[in-house]
Amino acid sequence: MPDDKVRARRAIRAGRRARRDAQSAADRRADGEAIRDAIISVISPEAPVAAYESLATEPPTEALIAALREAGHEVLLPVLLPDKDLDWRSGDDETQTLGTDAIAGAGVIVVPALAIARDGLRLGQGGGSYDRALARRAPGALVVAVVYDDELADVVPSDPHDQAVDAVVTPAGGLARL
Template sequence: MHDIVSKTDLRAELLGRRAAMPPETRAEAARPIRDALLSVPEVEMAGTIAAYASIADEPDTRSLLFALWKRGTYVLLPRLLPDGDLDWASYEGPDSLVPGAGGCPEPSEPPRGTGAVASADVVLVPAVAVDRTGMRLGRGGGSYDRALARVGPAILTVALLYDGELVRNLPAEPHDRRVRAAVTPSQGLLRLT
């Protein structure tokens, strides 16, 4: 379906669909995504989870981050570095977030380094789309591909999506990193091959 479409065109099309989505539809997606993730065994048992504070039209992660933090999970959130890589710092509740690079919310706690993501038991990542093999289409900066390259092969990596963003196949480049699962509002967690 998407074999002959460029990543740039596909990204623009999918982001356009998100932008056209009614705000209440986007808001309603947060709860089933949160609830599905909170019931995944790896998430329930995780001591450390690397996640992200959602921006713009992404599935909202605020209630998920708060729920993880309140139940005692150590949550790491990214801080965008000037070279596009991601540093990580501790999430200490909603009041610990400050505007970061490009207006992205990031933790105000001290940075722990780009390698801190490797200590996570589960890694939650943003995506514009994911295919059935786990190939992830992000926003095009490569930041999460670099972070995912530091994550061990046994670690559950999950992309958060809206319904309709799990697609048959996506174009891929050698630097692209796969995720092991995706979560959508209507389907919950889907483990990918």
């Protein structure tokens, strides 16, 4: 892992593009099902779950979101604001947002990451969106980052404002508490 964020992000993004180009639809589906199964195992039935819709280069979250909705969970999904903070919505209508503090109602918060260190530090995309949002989470909310297996590292470059996560999920490794 490069020791500065810019080089680390560049290297991981290149690896993710190569993985996307080489991965079959069946392999991506299997990764998504493994992620779903690992996260579903720690979901409390009564609290909303904050998640995110993965990009093509990210570990897939589509199966997770579908399973949560099928089970009757309220799923909070982020809406990026012009200042890079996150508002939240609870459905497919992005015009009906719940406010930046809606994340405080989530019992489990599933976050994207480029890499996760074994101490829970998260390397994000660089906009600070999730660092700001996670500062508003409820005490006791479980924060779970989703990365590919090779993106779990001993250390990642970090800054004092970076918010740590409680657990990591990888397709092959499942859920690990940090």
